[in-house]
Amino acid sequence: MQGKIALEEHFAMDDTVQDSAGFAPIDDWVELKARLLDIHDRRLAEMDAHGIEMMLLSLNAPAVQAIPDRHRATELSRRANDFLAEQVARRPDRFQGLAALPMQDPEAAARELDRCVGALRFRGALVNGFSELAGVDHAIYYDRKEFWPFWSEVERLGVPFYLHPRNPLAKDAAIYEGHRWLLGPTWAFGQETAVHALRLMGSGLFDAYPRLQIILGHMGEGLPYSMWRVDNHNKWMRAQNAYPARRKIADYFRENFYITTSGNFRTQTLIDAMLEIGADRILFSADWPFENIDHAAEWFDTAAISEGDRIKIGRDNARALFGLGVASIQSAAEQNTSSISMEEPREHLVRNRRA
Numbered sequence: 001m002q003g004k005i006a007l008e009e010h011f012a013m014d015d016t017v018q019d020s021a022g023f024a025p026i027d028d029w030v031e032l033k034a035r036l037l038d039i040h041d042r043r044l045a046e047m048d049a050h051g052i053e054m055m056l057l058s059l060n061a062p063a064v065q066a067i068p069d070r071h072r073a074t075e076l077s078r079r080a081n082d083f084l085a086e087q088v089a090r091r092p093d094r095f096q097g098l099a100a101l102p103m104q105d106p107e108a109a110a111r112e113l114d115r116c117v118g119a120l121r122f123r124g125a126l127v128n129g130f131s132e133l134a135g136v137d138h139a140i141y142y143d144r145k146e147f148w149p150f151w152s153e154v155e156r157l158g159v160p161f162y163l164h165p166r167n168p169l170a171k172d173a174a175i176y177e178g179h180r181w182l183l184g185p186t187w188a189f190g191q192e193t194a195v196h197a198l199r200l201m202g203s204g205l206f207d208a209y210p211r212l213q214i215i216l217g218h219m220g221e222g223l224p225y226s227m228w229r230v231d232n233h234n235k236w237m238r239a240q241n242a243y244p245a246r247r248k249i250a251d252y253f254r255e256n257f258y259i260t261t262s263g264n265f266r267t268q269t270l271i272d273a274m275l276e277i278g279a280d281r282i283l284f285s286a287d288w289p290f291e292n293i294d295h296a297a298e299w300f301d302t303a304a305i306s307e308g309d310r311i312k313i314g315r316d317n318a319r320a321l322f323g324l325g326v327a328s329i330q331s332a333a334e335q336n337t338s339s340i341s342m343e344e345p346r347e348h349l350v351r352n353r354r355a
Contacts, residue, residue: 001301001310005318006047006293007056007098008126008162008217008262008285012036013083015076016063023184023290035289036060039087043288044094050297053315055288056322057084058098058126062166065103065127068134073102077112085120096324098126098162104133106146110153117157123322124159129166129192139169141196143203155209160258160321162215163197165189185263185290190221197223198230201252202243212256213321217285219269220259224276227253253277258321260285261313265299279309283318 012020017036024032035042039057047055059080067073077100084097099116101109116122130139142150154161167173167188176182197216206212216223227250231241245252254277261270262285273282286296300314318324 001314002051003053004051004284004297004300004314005054005056005324006052006285006288006296007215007283007318007322008164008260009055009057009288010036010060010290011039011057011084011087012060012063013080016060016080019063019066020060032289039095040090044091046288046293047094050293051301052286052293052297054094054096054324056096056098056123056318057087058162058164059084059100059128061128061164063128064100065129065131065166067102068104068132070102070105070108070133073104073131074108074112076100077102077109081112081116081120081122085116085122096322097122098124101125101127103127103131103142103147103150104140106150110150113150113153113157113159117159122159123324124161125154126162126164128164130196132169137171139172141199143196143199143205148205148208151205151209151212155211158211160213160215162217163193163200164217165193165221168192185218190218193217194221194223194226197221197257198249201249201256202241202245204244204246206252206256207246210256213258214256215258215260215283217260217262217287219261219264219266219273220257220277223253224259224273227276254281257281258283258317261296261300263287263291265291265296267299267303267305270303270305274305274309279305279312280317282313283321284314 017033020032020036021029043055064073064077064080067076080100081097088095088097097116097120099113099122101112103109113125116125130141133140167183173183173188176188182188193216197214200206200214231248231250241249257277258281259273259277260283270282284300286293300310303310
């Protein structure tokens with residue numbers, strides 16, 4: 001299929017690239033590092049060779065979320081987003097941006113998202129799981145009430161929020177001791193992210209902000225196949241799930257979540273997800289550079305699904321969710337050029353004043 005849109009596709013800067021070193025054997029790190037730091041050369045060639053019209057780019061993990069200091073997290077988010085905006089401005093017909101956000105400070109995260117959507121014309125945000133915060137000895141999850149004003153801003157802006165995985169903190173990972181092969185994409189990524197998503201669903205967040213749209217990768221981090229059991233276990237008992245939300249968990253999953261095919265290239269799994277959440281809420285992705293684009297594209301292009309569903313999942317759902325019509329991309333390109341050209345004189349003024 002030509003014209004695919006992929007949206008869990010990562011890049012790194014020199015400041016963040018080392019965060020990904022633990023996700024590759026030493027012998028493969030040189031290759032992975034080169035893939036992460038490249039945007040306009042091999043990446044574009046891979047896209048051209050495998051029918052990918054556009055990538056939505058996001059910062060590698062855990063990056064911002066692993067910085068306990070609020071100010072440093074905010075500063076890195078801003079630099080990463082400015083860098084990404086510059087890259088997108090070079091080829092807005094092929095790349096769009098998802099914002100990195102300093103969730104350690106919900107107010108700063110809301111301000112940065114507003115800047116990224118308004119000034120930089122990004123299409124949403126991708127956050128690498130829970131955040132760490134100085135003085136707090138546990139992971140910070142985003143169902144907590146202090147984040148609800150942030151979620152209000154996400155809803156107001158009308159952009160999707162991609163909840164990307166990260167490994168649990170060491171103190172929370174006792175079950176993996178002696179079995180470290182289960183960390184990362186093998187199992188821990190999915191388990192960690194699935195529980196975070198369930199916390200959001202059960203918190204009442206989507207009752208308060210019903211237009212929120214959350215994206216999960218890797219065919220839904222295992223959730224599509226657990227929805228019935230989450231809502232229906234021990235059904236004869238008088239006491240059922242006791243959570244603040246007003247509805248069944250599956251209702252929120254089907255109305256407030258999208259899932260992507262990133263790093264999970266299995267037709268049986270795709271069909272199961274389609275039966276649970278529907279083809280209208282599934283999006284093609286590869287998970288470059290951790291997964292190969294050819295593996296993702298060759299599988300998807302020949303998967304035993306209808307051509308109508310292939311076009312929806314491969315392109316049309318992303319266009320609708322992210323507002324990726326031709327006119328909007330041209331407008332974003334003009335805005336990005338304007339924003340960057342306006343920043344340059346300001347920098348010159350600052351330097352002149354210092355001089």
